[in-house]
Amino acid sequence: MHARIARSAVRSAALVAAVTGTLTWAPAATAQPSEPTPSSTTSASQTPAADAGSVAITTNDAAGDALPGAGFLLLDATGQEAGRGTTDAQGKVLFNELAPGVYRLKETSSGSPLHDVVADQDVIVTPGATTRLTITDPFKAATVLLQVKDEKTGKFLPGATVNIGNGDKILLVLTTGPTGTAGGELPVTSRSTTFWVKQIKAPAGYDIYKPAKTFTAGPGALVTVTVTTAKTATVPKPDPSGKPTDKPTAAPSTPGSTPSDGGPGGSTTSPTHTSTPAADSSLAPATDPRNNAVPPTAPVGSLARTGAGSTPWVLGGSGLLVAAGGATILGARRRRTTEPEQNNEAESN
Numbered sequence: 001m002h003a004r005i006a007r008s009a010v011r012s013a014a015l016v017a018a019v020t021g022t023l024t025w026a027p028a029a030t031a032q033p034s035e036p037t038p039s040s041t042t043s044a045s046q047t048p049a050a051d052a053g054s055v056a057i058t059t060n061d062a063a064g065d066a067l068p069g070a071g072f073l074l075l076d077a078t079g080q081e082a083g084r085g086t087t088d089a090q091g092k093v094l095f096n097e098l099a100p101g102v103y104r105l106k107e108t109s110s111g112s113p114l115h116d117v118v119a120d121q122d123v124i125v126t127p128g129a130t131t132r133l134t135i136t137d138p139f140k141a142a143t144v145l146l147q148v149k150d151e152k153t154g155k156f157l158p159g160a161t162v163n164i165g166n167g168d169k170i171l172l173v174l175t176t177g178p179t180g181t182a183g184g185e186l187p188v189t190s191r192s193t194t195f196w197v198k199q200i201k202a203p204a205g206y207d208i209y210k211p212a213k214t215f216t217a218g219p220g221a222l223v224t225v226t227v228t229t230a231k232t233a234t235v236p237k238p239d240p241s242g243k244p245t246d247k248p249t250a251a252p253s254t255p256g257s258t259p260s261d262g263g264p265g266g267s268t269t270s271p272t273h274t275s276t277p278a279a280d281s282s283l284a285p286a287t288d289p290r291n292n293a294v295p296p297t298a299p300v301g302s303l304a305r306t307g308a309g310s311t312p313w314v315l316g317g318s319g320l321l322v323a324a325g326g327a328t329i330l331g332a333r334r335r336r337t338t339e340p341e342q343n344n345e346a347e348s349n
Contacts, residue, residue, distance in 0.1 A: 051099075051128060053129050054096045054131070055103070056093075057134075058091055059092075061112075061139065067112055068091055068111060074104070102122055104123070105122070105133070112137070118136070139189065141219075142186045142193075142218065144225060146162060146183065146197075150230075151230050158177055158178050159204060160175065171186055197212065197215070203229065206229045206230065
């Protein structure tokens with residue numbers, strides 16, 4: 001038993017010695033001075049100044065003039081505000097000390113009653129560099145009110161269509177509604193822009209107003225444009241009752257164009273030959289032994305004389321021939337009645 005107690009005491013002493021040796025080594029291992037090492041989270045949240053970037057903005061209008069007083073807002077990737085500023089007299093604003101990344105730029109105000117703001121856009125910031133942007137604010141659109149009227153009565157006319165443009169470009173197409181009016185917006189590129197108006201469709205029963213009109217408009221202005229048009233001329237219809245009218249219905253015919261029956265194939269026109277044939281002794285009337293008139297014969301190869309210009313001469317000549325023939329016949333009859341009487345007297349003697 002004493003031996004077992006002695007062996008237990010030896011083991012306990014050895015264990016105590018081992019524990020004592022371990023405790024005395026630990027301070028020696030930590031005796032060297034040391035500094036805490038920063039965690040990775042702390043390193044990511046802290047950006048050295050050398051890695052920061054910036055955004056420089058210059059604002060002007062379409063004419064190239066600087067726009068002071070324009071307001072801008074810069075948001076980071078999480079939607080938090082990273083900067084806010086207003087352009088100076090030269091139209092410039094600068095955002096400094098920005099961590100690299102993608103930002104959202106918003107223009108909150110143009111600083112001018114004649115200009116509109118631009119749409120939102122993304123901006124990339126690179127380490128140690130300045131991102132430069134030029135923002136061009138557009139002019140505000142002009143509002144156009146179109147009116148189409150009757151040129152005599154001033155009545156508003158629906159259904160008219162016009163094109164409105166600048167230079168060789170058509171910017172707006174308007175069609176008047178039931179009230180005879182229409183409206184729209186025109187983009188303006190300067191403080192005073194000239195536009196043209198051309199009617200391409202007339203209201204029902206009216207003619208198209210062909211001349212092109214022009215007008216000027218400024219940014220944000222309200223302009224009224226009036227187009228007048230005339231009614232379409234109508235041709236009078238013939239009276240169904242058949243009563244004569246004062247207006248001629250057909251052009252008068254001219255000599256030589258009077259139609260004549262040309263058979264079933266159509267109509268022909270009478271010749272217009274009006275030359276006068278030369279005098280010829282062969283055309284003189286011939287008489288027989290009884291002094292009776294014989295109708296003249298036409299010379300071979302000659303054409304009948306026709307036409308309105310020769311009608312009086314033909315009628316006159318015919319009258320003379322009839323009169324001469326009548327006188328000849330009357331003389332012949334008288335001679336016949338006197339010849340028997342003379343013969344009877346001679347026989348009686």
